[in-house]
Amino acid sequence: MSQPLLELADLGFAWPGQAELLDIPRFRLERGETLFLKGPSGSGKTTLLGLLGGVQTPGRGSIRLLGEQLERMSAGRRDHFRVDHIGYIFQQFNLLPFLSVRENVELPCRFSRLRADRARQRHGSVGQAATMLLEHLGLPAGLLGRRADALSIGQQQRVAAARALIGQPELVIADEPTSALDTDAREAFLHLLFAECRAAGASLLFVSHDQSLAGLFDRSLSLTELNRATKPVEI
Amino acid sequence: MYLFRLALGSLANRRFTALLTVLAIALSVCLLLAVERVRSEARASFASTISGTDLIVGARSGSLNLLLYSVFRIGNATNNIRWESFQHFAEHPRVKWAIPISLGDSHRGYRVMGTSPAYFAHYHYGRGQPLRFSAGRAFATDPFEVVLGAEVAEALGYQLGERIVLAHGVASVSLVQHDDKPFSVVGILARTGTPVDRTLHISLAGMEALHVDWHNGVPARGAGRISAEQARQMKLQPKAITAFLLGLHSKAATFALQREINEYRGEPLLAILPGVALQELWSLMGTAEQALFVVSLCVVLTGLIGMLTAILTSLNERRREMAILRSVGARPWHVASLLVLEAFALTLAGVLLGLALLYLAIAASQGYVQSRYGLYLPLALPGAHEWALLGTILCAALLLSALPAWRAYRQSLADGLTIRL
Known part of the structure; x- marks a missing residue:
């Protein structure tokens, strides 16, 4: 079996002075795989994303991304590593409103030389890469120069997806990116996202509480089952 | 530099507060420079009340x-x-x-x-x-x-x-x-x-x-x-x-x-000797003149503190902005330098606008002041002393900006990629 893209082993995390919040014995994400991770509130989702992004470090265990152990890196190196290899899509309003659509998409290339180089290799220039991605994601070309906050929510999410994908990061992490969209738009958005992840060879870790989307993914997991620290929430 | 572009973009997004801040700094800078110019001209014209007499x-x-x-x-x-x-x-x-x-x-x-x-x-x-x-x-x-x-x-x-x-x-x-x-x-x-x-x-x-x-x-x-x-x-x-x-x-x-x-x-x-006696007389009036200078310095400080307040107030509502920047690869020190750049841009704009106001005011009042008070206010470029004052103001702004920069640094470390509503 080839080396997985992301591998968690015996991961434990607790905020200072609190009970353990995360206890994940094993978790793997293969290269090119799309994974639906069901994460209701209270399941430790935010903390897990923080750990994967290298913003927090685990109390024990290891996080391997591309074979490298995140917890052994310095904070600066982790920041670097994150932007080089992970693209993020958040819930909503995750664009900088004062920049144009194109500038928003180009942002990761401003902070990651690797992604800027890859964008240039594949599309000739960073600007060209942004244009192509937005075109593939179905955003009208006339909107590229607009301020990001002039777009509809659905359009903004496509811009966010293009931003996560530019420069071909190996992993795209999407945190409830469809929660502000209606059902039809959700599926359409997901199909576009899948297609672009496939084209870029990226794995997709999709975190959501909306079980109805799970069938569209290669694999589906529940964080509550994965995480031994969570107590079943009674409603 | 791309960070500067980001800082300016963010400022433009808050243009009303930014404009008021710039205006406050501009007025205080204009006041300080005007006081300085009147002071030095008054001293010069005082010293030249009589000349050629031994x-x-x-x-x-x-x-x-x-x-x-x-x-x-x-x-x-x-x-x-x-x-x-x-x-x-x-x-x-x-x-x-x-x-x-x-x-x-x-x-x-x-x-x-x-x-x-x-x-x-x-x-x-x-x-x-x-x-x-x-x-x-x-x-x-x-x-x-x-x-x-x-x-x-x-x-x-x-x-x-x-x-x-x-x-x-x-x-x-x-x-x-x-x-x-x-x-x-x-x-x-x-x-x-x-x-x-x-x-x-x-x-x-x-x-x-x-x-x-x-x-x-x-x-x-x-x-x-x-x-x-x-x-x-x-x-x-x-x-x-x-x-x-x-x-x-x-x-x-x-x-x-x-x-x-x-x-x-x-x-x-x-x-x-007229020169010596004039000097003696001027040093008597020096206290009032110094007081005027100190007051205008305080006005500049007030302007800068106003800016500091505006930036600090904006920090909370900009957590989202910081988190987005972090998610696209900005490091905490990037976030901190954004705030320093922001303070620098505001102050620089204030200083430039203040200079423009000063020259406008001098151009408008030159004739009146000359005929009424016998003071000739030249429309000259700022002298070394004035440049030094302006430089000091910019440095003070940078120094003050360390406070919001430090807070943003801490904040972005704590918030990470979490976007808080």
């Missing part, structure tokens, strides 16, 4: 007192000088020229000064500028001729040929008028921005004629009176004057002559 000589009293009454027409002499003493030094081999000054009368609040034609030839002000006539000529042989300073003519609306009556004493409401001997205006001096503008100049003979029939400080009555016509026929040689100005052939002789005058056996005299 020694001022009066009866022995304080040097400031002598300077005040002989040059600024403020206060009174305690004693007069005998005419013989003046003549003695006027004919001194080291003396090039001598200007007698006789004070004591006034006209509607303006001082009257008796002097000789040498005054118009040798009195200099500013950077060695001589007195010029804007109309008419100097007084000549007739004792009842008067030359007006520019402000006197303008304020009282006098023209050439006007006949005016001088008053005895220097109170603005004078009871005893020399109404039997009116003077006619023969000349009006061009504006100098010095006390000369507020002076009426008559000849020593005229001064003598006014008082020829006075005894013990009161005018003669009835038969004792001498009319203007009679006075013209008399030999009007003054017996005493108030002070005199000396110009020497060689400046090197100044101290020697000063000592000689101070040790003069004929009567107790005091000779002062």
Whole structure:
């Protein structure tokens, strides 16, 4: 079996002075795989994303991304590593409103030389890469120069997806990116996202509480089952 | 640099607050520079009230007192000088020229000064500028001729040929008028921005004629009176004057002559160097001037603190912005430098706008200030001192911005990629 893209082993995390919040014995994400991770509130989702992004470090265990152990890196190196290899899509309003659509998409290339180089290799220039991605994601070309906050929510999410994908990061992490969209738009958005992840060879870790989307993914997991620290929430 | 672009974009997104902040800084910078410019010009124009004169000589009293009454027409002499003493030094081999000054009368609040034609030839002000006539000529042989300073003519609306009556004493409401001997205006001096503008100049003979029939400080009555016509026929040689100005052939002789005058056996005299006395006087007023400077510095500080408040207030609502930046790869120090850049951009804009306001204000008020206060405010580029002040303001802004930068740094470390609503 080839080396997985992301591998968690015996991961434990607790905020200072609190009970353990995360206890994940094993978790793997293969290269090119799309994974639906069901994460209701209270399941430790935010903390897990923080750990994967290298913003927090685990109390024990290891996080391997591309074979490298995140917890052994310095904070600066982790920041670097994150932007080089992970693209993020958040819930909503995750664009900088004062920049144009194109500038928003180009942002990761401003902070990651690797992604800027890859964008240039594949599309000739960073600007060209942004244009192509937005075109593939179905955003009208006339909107590229607009301020990001002039777009509809659905359009903004496509811009966010293009931003996560530019420069071909190996992993795209999407945190409830469809929660502000209606059902039809959700599926359409997901199909576009899948297609672009496939084209870029990226794995997709999709975190959501909306079980109805799970069938569209290669694999589906529940964080509550994965995480031994969570107590079943009674409603 | 891309961070600068981000900082400007973020600022533009909050343009109303940003604009107000810039405006506050601009106004404070403008005020500071204006105060500085007025201060330095006031000092320069004060120092150039009199120039070319090597020694001022009066009866022995304080040097400031002598300077005040002989040059600024403020206060009174305690004693007069005998005419013989003046003549003695006027004919001194080291003396090039001598200007007698006789004070004591006034006209509607303006001082009257008796002097000789040498005054118009040798009195200099500013950077060695001589007195010029804007109309008419100097007084000549007739004792009842008067030359007006520019402000006197303008304020009282006098023209050439006007006949005016001088008053005895220097109170603005004078009871005893020399109404039997009116003077006619023969000349009006061009504006100098010095006390000369507020002076009426008559000849020593005229001064003598006014008082020829006075005894013990009161005018003669009835038969004792001498009319203007009679006075013209008399030999009007003054017996005493108030002070005199000396110009020497060689400046090197100044101290020697000063000592000689101070040790003069004929009567107790005091000779002062105008430059030294002016300096002494200015240092007395220095406190007020310094206070003005300190106040305007405080205004600048207020402007900067206003900016600090605006930036700190914005931090909370910008957590989302910071988190987005972190998610696309910005490190905490990037976030911190964004805030420093923001403060720098705001202050720089404020400084530039302040300069623009200053020049606009100077251009608009230059003529008025010059004619009203005798201050020439140049539209010159900022001097080294002003650049240093502006640089200090920018540095202070950068220093202050360390506070929001540090907070944002902590905040972005704590928040990470979490977007808080």
